[in-house]
Amino acid sequence: MSEPFLIGENMTGGYGTGADILHGCTLAVEKGEIAVIVGPNGAGKSTAMKAVFGMLNLRTGAVRLDGEDITGLTPQARVGKGMGFVPQTSNIFTSLTVEENLEMGAFIRRDDIAETMAQVYELFPILKDKRSQPAGELSGGQRQQVAVGRALMTQPQVLMLDEPTAGVSPIVMDELFDRIIEVARTGISILMVEQNARQALEIADKGYVLVQGRNGFTDTGKALLANPEVRKSFLGG
Template identity: 85%
Template sequence: MSEKYLIGDKMSGGYGRGPNILHGCTIACDKGEIAVIVGPNGAGKSTAMKAVFGMLDVREGAVRLGGEDITGLSPQARVGKGMAFVPQTNNIFTSMTVEENLEMGAFLREDDMKDSMEQVYDLFPILKDKRRQAAGELSGGQRQQVAVGRALMTQPTVLMLDEPTAGVSPIVMDELFDRIIEVARTGISILMVEQNARQALEIADTGYVLVQGRNAHTGTGKDLLEDPEVRRTFLGGT
């Protein structure tokens, strides 16, 4: 079986000189696929994503993108390779306008970014209406749209989202998930950490349930939703 486009393979590591938080953890995502990382609080979900993006030391294992070992690359270098990361908080420039935020996403590009800007506005029409408004004045859901839109301005092949629906209403969450599906349909790999596990697994091609930095369950989103142990332990169902 061929390897997926992005893979954090058997990763063990932690922050600085601290103990390992990840223990042989594997996370992978193919082109056009939505991979979701779920699990209890403190399971290492965001840590696994940060490891894939180069934000902590991977002491064992490797990260590969399109078959290339990128384990030793900085996060900035990974952006240059086509990876975009949207953190959960502090992910927009609040004093800048919506359009200025999007322009900041294209800082590495030397080509014309107008088409990309229009694609973001097509995906998130409300941002076009508010493009002259300070991003800090927007609602929580609209701020998340700005953050995702700015990441898309880098023309990534991989979009990584850390808790994209944190603090937003169920209606806004459903809308964000719909937009994420649209992005994946363009061929971009989506790797997402999400607390709303049931809803996230409903849109996931692949789901990873982590417990204490280890893979506890891996499968399609549908399979995990139907797994009795996953339902009982992580989804609050029987």
Template identity: 80%
Template sequence: MSFLSAEAMTGGYGGADILCGCALAVERGEIAVIVGPNGAGKSTAMKAVFGMLALREGRVTLDGDDITRLKPQERVARGMGFVPQTRNVFTGMTVEENLEMGAYLRDDDPAETMAQVFALFPVLAEKRGQRAGELSGGQRQQVAVGRALMTRPSLLMLDEPTAGVSPKVMDELFDRILEIRATGIAVLMVEQNARQALEIADRGYVLVQGTNRHTDTGAALLADPDVRRSFLGG
């Protein structure tokens, strides 16, 4: 059993099922990337893993424990950190206050973790007293990722972390994600920049209509003619 294992996930938001037997897995120190066309159920799959969508069928396990019925805050306590695509920072709070919010479940001194976040994202150290709403889009994404890291997650979940940022900022964010993986944290992410994401992925999932269409290593998916033709522009 993988460190994170989501099996046969089936469910939706009250109408027709959006996920239809979707399966995902990621090990410690791995990056798993979910790609696919618009409306494929990528973000819905992330929400299901995090407990924001009740499954009609299927189960989710983390480090061998069944967490299918746990609420999102209970999953955070178990080691999940989730960064949504939008509304992922407190714009009226400073950078430092945003990071402190990430440690709200902890009963120890988070100073060491904050220092690690500042080492990973040096610009946040420079702007620690600035309101998050005054930052660029890429810097806000760094704040959002940093706040999730303040929970000391064993699994970091990122929903389209490079949406709306420049190619240069995207490359920088991917570099930081590789550094996070190197610490042993498992990373599960949805990404619209499929080709670039698969280049850094240990494993990839191509979803179509809530179902796994292709599952393989990132390198194998990049080399697959069908994947290249149908999802990567040739």
């Protein structure tokens, strides 16, 4: 059996010298797949994803990308390896224009970014219309598009999204999910934490239900949606 493209395996750890938040947690995603992490508040969802990105200390476990052990790498070094991370808040430069935000996303690149910029504008046409506008003047949904677009400017192999639809309307949520599906179709792996569990599992190839920092249920998105226990405990029946 070949290993998943990205795996955080048996991760136990927490922030700094604090108590462990994760307890033997495993997350994995294949190339071009969408993997969604859901679960109750305080389950360690965002912490688990941050662990994969190198933002907390693991006491046990390992993170491997395309077969390479990257457990000891800083988040910055992981970006260089092809990982993009979009935090839930403070994820854009509000005083810079939309286009300047996208240019900031490409800071590690030394090649021509024009083609990637064009791809981002194709994915998010509204950003092209508003490219000269300060990002702080945009709506919540548009800001999220800027944040995702900026991460795509690094040409990541894996895109990690922390609650991309937090605080946006249902219409905007559907639109963002459609764009996320489009990104995955280009071969980029998506790992995301999402509060809108039912809607997220509908687009997920793989779903992880975390409970108190542990894997509660792991299956395809469709199977988790159909699982009576998952429905009752985590999806409101």
